[in-house]
Amino acid sequence: MQALFGQLLVGLINGSFYALLSLGLSIIFGLVNVVNFAHGAMYMTGAFFAWIGLSSLGIGYWPSLLLSPLAVGLLGVAVERTMLRRLYQLDNLYGLLFTFGLTLIVEGLFHHQYGNSGNSFPVPEALQGGSNLGFMYLPRYRAWVVLVSVAVCFASWFVIERTKLGAYLRAGTENPKLLQAFGVNVPLMMTLTFGFGVALAGFAGVMAAPIYQVTPSMGSGLIIVVFAVVVIGGMGSILGSIVTGIGLGLVEGLTKYLYPQAASTVVFAIMAVVLLIRPAGLFGREK
Amino acid sequence: MSTPDGVQESRAAWRLGIITPRRKRIFFGLLVVLGLVLPYLVYPVFLMNVLCMALFASAFNLLLGYTGLLSFGHAAFLGTAGYVTGWLLRSVGLPVELGVLAGTAVATVLGWAIGALAIRRSGIYFAMITLGFAQMIYFLAVQLPFTGGEDGLQGIPQGKALGFVPLHNPYALYYFVFAIFALGFAVIYRTIHSPFGHVLRSIRENEARALSLGYDVERYKLVAFVISAGLAGLAGSTKALVLQFVTLTDVHWHKSGEVVLMTLLGGMGTVMGPSVGALLVVAMENYLTGFGDWVTVIVGTVFVAGVLAFRRGIVGEALHLARNFPF
Secondary structure, eight states: OHHHHHHHHHHHHHHHHHHHHHHHHHHHHHHHOOOOTTHHHHHHHHHHHHHHIIIIIOOOHHHHHHHHHHHHHHHHHHHHHHTGGGGTTSOTHHHHHHHHHHHHHHHHHHHHHHOSSOBOOOOOGGGOSEEEOSSSEEEHHHHHHHHHHHHHHHHHHHHHHHSHHHHHHHHHHHOHHHHHHTTOOHHHHHHHHHHHHHHHHHHHHHHHTTTSOBOTTHHHHHHHHHHHHHHHHOSSOHHHHHHHHHHHHHHHHHHHHHOGGGTTTHHHHHHHHHHHHOTTOTTOOOO | OOOOHHHHHHHHHHHTTSSOHHHHHHHHHHHHHHHHHGGGTSOHHHHHHHHHHHHHHHHHHHHHTTTOOOOSOTHHHHHHHHHHHHHIIIIIOOOHHHHHHHHHHHHHHHHHHHHHHHTTSOTHHHHHHHHHHHHHHHHHHHHSGGGTGGGOBOOOOOOEETTTEETTSHHHHHHHHHHHHHHHHHHHHHHHTSHHHHHHHHHHHOHHHHHHTTOOHHHHHHHHHHHHHHHHHHHHHHHHHHHSOBOGGGGSHHHHHHHHHHHHHHOTTSSSHHHHHHHHHHHHHHHTGGGTTHHHHHHHHHHHHHHHHOTTHHHHHHHHHHHHSOO
């Protein structure tokens, strides 16, 4: 029983990261129409910024939780302003290819500078330890990750679905030209949306740093799974991507308990099944 | 997808008489002669590597350049075929030809399975789905016992072609590989220039119109995917024979990206583009091996620069130049 709940907790944590990343991916795709392959690299960059901040500048976990996503977001804004925006009038596969190249560059640079071995990031003092719930042991930091991820996801949902800013965003997703005709600065909105999306990935990276080893390749394996999550859930709905992300994390955890060999492939197998019975994705709305 | 930039250049070249059927025949004739002489001038193993990757990229181009489908998981076919051929030659002791054929056949079947699922979504989702299934194949290659896991399959025997040509001789092996490449390339060339290929192009240009004209678009896409996967498999089987090893890098997503880069650099949607791109990328990786991690950074930079400023590719640019300096 302990083992089952342990694996489910790991699944829940992974699922929280899937949810955070697929949320950012959906927001960017919705307005900017780019599938950001570099999302995983931005997640890795966020984790690395936090680690570098701690090991060479003495910046702790809490300031990093704000500073690192900010830095990643600024990086995203710079990339969008200087390069990515030249591709908007083209087919959106060029955006995918561009961000793929960007991933290679970013990963290669970190790899060159910090090697391939994992760097561990200590759990902040306030969140050390844990409590025994009777049926399982719950480390405090892991509970924190799940709570914060869910909170951030719902805050994003609230902003997008219930505020004026979110209304602009949704309008831009539906018809950017019309929105621009109403006097809204759509190009600026796209820049900020891209920046916010990748900042979200950077934030997930900082959250992940004390759990996983910080390595240059930590993001690329993850982003491919997140793509599968996006195919399964469909990018149409925000709540959909949150539910799908966490749900698939749990399924993965369950598989790790029942049949560990299949844990790394179960998400792709589910993708195959979903494509067979509901090609548009569980929450998809296109066509 | 819209018309790739290189395609517009090649159309213009035909219209202006820069490419004519006669010139084309002379060009391919010269290429064959060059291909036969080259191993005496350049290191044969390098050439064979280029030929394998050129076949791989040309097969990929059938999808991206001619059908408008971006498969982001083509390494799955290259690698699977390589593993199957390598295992059959090493552990079962099959003759070379059967080993290569079996690898190609397995890749074709895998292409049918993945293709049938992936064409249920279009556009950017298609790319994500193929990437996902390729990653699944990667994890299977890590776990399955016969692939050798992290070590890969080492020491694949080269045997004798047709029972008497010893393939451990680099020149004999080169002509064997050259023949396979020529065969694969001919299949792609015929496919592109057949009525079937024209339907593929119409799907690339305007899928809805192709559908409304009564073409079973899904079926055409699937057949194109299966041909492409099968030929990618042929390239993978041949590569396993040439290098005598297959490792996880052959099924890694980097490899899937590499073939996109070759096609993009050479000129997507052009007949020769992918081969030119393959030559360039293989040469680049060969000469840069001393730079270690910088190779990834340089490949990434070339990728970004190619997408931003070089979408015609080398062949497209060459045709564009020829248009301004007609001969």
